[in-house]
Amino acid sequence: xxxxxxxxxxxxxxxxxxxxxxxxxxxxxxxxxxxxxxxxxxxxxxxxxxxxxxxxxxxxxxxxxxxxxxxxxxxxxxxxxxxxxxxxxxxxxxxxxxxxxxxxxxxxxxxxxxxxxxxxxxxxxxxxxxxxxxxxxxxxxxxxxxxxxxxxxxxxxxxxxxxxxxxxxxxxxxxxxxxxxxxxxxxxxx
Numbered sequence: 511x512x513x514x515x516x517x518x519x520x521x522x523x524x525x526x527x528x529x530x531x532x533x534x535x536x537x538x539x540x541x542x543x544x545x546x547x548x549x550x551x552x553x554x555x556x557x558x559x560x561x562x563x564x565x566x567x568x569x570x571x572x573x574x575x576x577x578x579x580x581x582x583x584x585x586x587x588x589x590x591x592x593x594x595x596x597x598x599x600x601x602x603x604x605x606x607x608x609x610x611x612x613x614x615x616x617x618x619x620x621x622x623x624x625x626x627x628x629x630x631x632x633x634x635x636x637x638x639x640x641x642x643x644x645x646x647x648x649x650x651x652x653x654x655x656x657x658x659x660x661x662x663x664x665x666x667x668x669x670x671x672x673x674x675x676x677x678x679x680x681x682x683x684x685x686x687x688x689x690x691x692x693x694x695x696x697x698x699x700x
Contacts, residue, residue: 590662599654602646609639617636628696
């Protein structure tokens, strides 16, 4: 009888925790989608980043569509686990610090006496770097949630989480190449 009440209490707490998590997640998503918010509206970061690929559909496919195909294969091979997430969190923390450093370097590049192409490239590189920081933070957020939940039994939820994390990780890595290439061009034309 006592173990029944403990089991019932545990189920009740799990249900309340799940409800609170869902409510918190919905409120956070709503805050992220509010137009013209000074704090959490990140849509412009994504819009400006995708504008970089106007007129370059092959690059857009290579950086954003091809990782979907790779993600499907990876999810079929292995779901994420605690070790993958722990390593990913360390790498993402380092990458976030690196991108913040890149932002300070980009801010030091002079626009004076430069042509419009140079100024446009500098702005696009800055936007891509901010996009990368946003992706890293989003990945950290998702991986922390999955890590804290700690349920790594094969399930639909774990499959979706694995796919999301793999996909965003590949996009982050491919966009690092975009940032590196753009910084090289900026430096060469400084």
